Amino acid sequence: MTERVTLAQGNGGRRMRELIAQVFVTAFGAAAPDTRVDAAIVGDPGGPLVLTTDGFTVQPLEFPGGDLGALAVHGSLNDLAVAGAEPRYLTLGVILEEGFEIEVLRRLVASFAREAAAANVRLVAGDTKVVPRGHGGGAYFTVTAAGVLARPGLTPAAPRPGDRLLVSGPLGDHGVAVMLAREDFGMSGDVRSDCAPVLGLCRALWPLPGLRFTRDPTRGGLAGVTHEIATACGHGIRLVDDSIPIRDQTRVICEMLGFDALTLACEGRVIAVVACDEAPRALRRWRNLPSGRDAAIIGTIVAGASTVVLETPLGGERIIEELDDDPLPRIC
């Protein structure tokens, strides 16, 4: 096979079959989908089906703590988990740019296969297209994940005044890790992406009757999620600055570069809204998990207008706005 992707590898003929066999089927091994069919019969899910889709266009394609392949798996499966679903199936649509290195593609696909296997989720359908040089960013993955509803009733409209907001770990690491890896800033650091599955964190809270809503703070970060909740439930949110876990290094880099960590993406954290009396229990459950060691209660749902307010350490208040005209693309 060639060392770089060619247009002929997208033509539906022999070169495409070779690419799929030698890169994709090889990476998935026994778990590879049947490449002879255009649609996969996956059987009866045995419960209410939950579907989600996400495009992944991160740049660079490999960064400390993750890569496009791992991000595509976690980003998709995490959307199911926070919706209260157990993931079952994945589909993968790949758009490759002519000239892209096959060796890098192999690494990204191997990473995807490894994370899917670790999550016990099956890739059931795939598609590969090749676009001419200058019409792509190397590789884009679009993933759809299908699961079965395990914890119904989670909606951003459910939170009520008095409910507590929890976060499962430090914010902003993914966004900072990807931006530093881009080398536009001439800086480097030890910050690694938090890219990881959140299903365990979600499952830990599903038994709590007072669990109202969970969401992973990806694009738009905590600012985005809190605005979504406030808008949907019709109440305000007060966050306590001191209580929000952010790693020192992430905080320093954000200050140097002028970013607000509250708007930066995470890819392995969960924001949960829990009834006041069950919040301590939820916190304990999270802190008992390795991925929830740094979990914290960070705020409260309050009656009144749908605004998000941050209480600062000196007793001040700052209105938290969601991202506006900031171009912070391709962190996912």
Place this chain on the structure above:
Amino acid sequence: MTERVTLAQGNGGRRMRELIAQVFVTAFGAAAPDTRVDAAIVGDPGGPLVLTTDGFTVQPLEFPGGDLGALAVHGSLNDLAVAGAEPRYLTLGVILEEGFEIEVLRRLVASFAREAAAANVRLVAGDTKVVPRGHGGGAYFTVTAAGVLARPGLTPAAPRPGDRLLVSGPLGDHGVAVMLAREDFGMSGDVRSDCAPVLGLCRALWPLPGLRFTRDPTRGGLAGVTHEIATACGHGIRLVDDSIPIRDQTRVICEMLGFDALTLACEGRVIAVVACDEAPRALRRWRNLPSGRDAAIIGTIVAGASTVVLETPLGGERIIEELDDDPLPRIC
């Protein structure tokens, strides 16, 4: 809103919500998915689930007989139909290039919404990413379709010697229409894409016990599909040149440009393999449908090596190869 796509419209903040509300939600109207959730609970499919995924990178984005939006719906739903499934749900992942015209996007999304509604299929989840100028081809759509198995047992391994191959209509129109629309050839013509649903054609054959396999000849065309069948079932295929429906204009353009119509993509045709004694019945059923008016029996499965042979009008024979190094990208 701006007239062209900006990077901020992919940042997960206010600009992105505006884009989604004003372009996507507007186009789908009452059928728009709930944009407040990251995953859609679609309920129990009530039967074996069938999943398929496809990326659409066609260039130009609008061409005689179709556009990216219509192609994305038909291409995905047709993969379910030929697999024996009734389509139910769609997801749509959009990758937009910075600077892409919002007005063109509106047209493509409106087309997607119109065709999905006509097919009685619901868009349940979506995602939008924006990549920097020079990293995309304007717009790429990746669609996953989910359906319920209605006609089990269709596999490319099923055909047996003596079975007949049928095609539902003229070949190659989509490929030719898209290539002419690209204006690289300084030619124009009246050829329109055959881009259309094939569910009706598939349903018409499902009751036949002798139906072995159906497939839509998209990338790779009839040559690709026949090779897949021959390889999977372990038998040969003989096609009769005279019997293969190809429009005169498509044939002339193929001859002028040096393309083989048997390798060109269709987006609204079906190839079916049917037991010999049921082939005439299958043909009648197709010809009774407007989309199957020009259907024909075009070949036979034969014992022996897995090769595909074309019998020419003068009694000669030509081995049909699948596409090899030909770069024929972006016709879908």
